[in-house]
Amino acid sequence: MSTVERTSSSLAAAGAAPAAIGPWRRFVPWQGRATRLDLALMGAILAVVALGLVLRPLKPFLLASHPVLLAFLTGDLTAIGAAAAFARIGEAPLWLVVAAGAAGMVKLDWLTWWTGRQWGLGIVRMFTTSERALRVAGRATELRPWALRVAVVLAVLPGVPTPVVYAMAGMAGMRLVTFLFLDFAGALAMTGLVAGLGYGLGQQAVDVVLLVDRYASVVSLAMIAVAMLIPVVRRLVRRRRSPAVTAGGSRGRGSGRARRAGEPGR
Structure with a gap:
């Protein structure tokens, strides 16, 4: 069976999954019983998410002390711009900043593929x-190869659902070598653009980074506090809305019963 046929079969199986299986099916991408490969891939995805959560409060510290390392670890555009600004004042070679930033952006994309x-x-x-994104992804095997390749290169642009595009490349049977080459080309172009802006700003950008470093502890603690408070605030908002909705419904039912009680017998 060809790659396209295998992909089409998997898409048909995914589309034929009954909706009555339960809401937990949204968090389980495979069909039927999980294999070792399924569990390994899911474990890798969770590890990537955990790594991102661990690095988030460390970003303000690494931004001023090791911006090139931060660019490689996270592929973050802010880190790339900061590292390029340090390169302008001779703290690091610019080519290393671009290489580390591009590698940081693509180092785990093969997993999504x-x-x-x-x-x-x-x-x-x-x-x-998004239903639109699902419909487009469902037609991944019908796209022309050149269109899918362009999509992979442009997936780094802001506003593009990058993981969906990379998953579509895997669904359509794009070879891993081709995917990595196109992915790196797009990341290299974006990194070069951001690094050029940071290099042009130079000392001004470095001063801003050093200011962030001065208050790194406050910034990190604030980020952690906000991440913890958001779910609490959402629960409080839901609790406040629920009694109002219930009371409104009760008043409506009570008024209806009162009107029916006041109606003359037929």
Whole structure:
């Protein structure tokens, strides 16, 4: 069976999954019983998410002390711009900043490509709830090869659902070598643009980074506090809305019963 046929079969199986299985199916991209490969891929995805959460409060510290390392670890555009600004004042070679930033952006993208090849639309449903994105992803095998290649190169642009595009590349049967080459080309172009802006700003950008470093502890604690408070605030808002909705419904039912009680017998 060809790659396209295998991909089409997986898409058909994903589309044929009954909706009555339960809401937990949204968090399980595979069909049927999980294999060792399924569990390994899911474990890798969770590890990447955990790594991002661990690095988040450390970013303000690394931004001023090791911006090139931060650019490699996170692929963050802010880190790339800061590292380029330090390169302007001779703290690091610019080529290293660009290479570290591009490598940081693409170093784990192969994992998303693999999940698309393994799970088809199942992984896309985890990445997005947009019906339009699901319809486009469902036609991944029908896209012309050049269109999909352009999409992979442009996936680094802001506003583009990057994981969906990379999963589509895996679903459509794009070779891993081709995917990595196109992915790195797009990341290199974006990194070069951001690094050029940071290099042009030079000392001004470095001063801003050093100011962030001075208050790094406060920034990190504030980020952690906000991340912890957001779920609490959402629960409080839901609790305040629920009694109002219940009371409104009760008043409506009570008024209806009063009107029926006041009606003359027929």
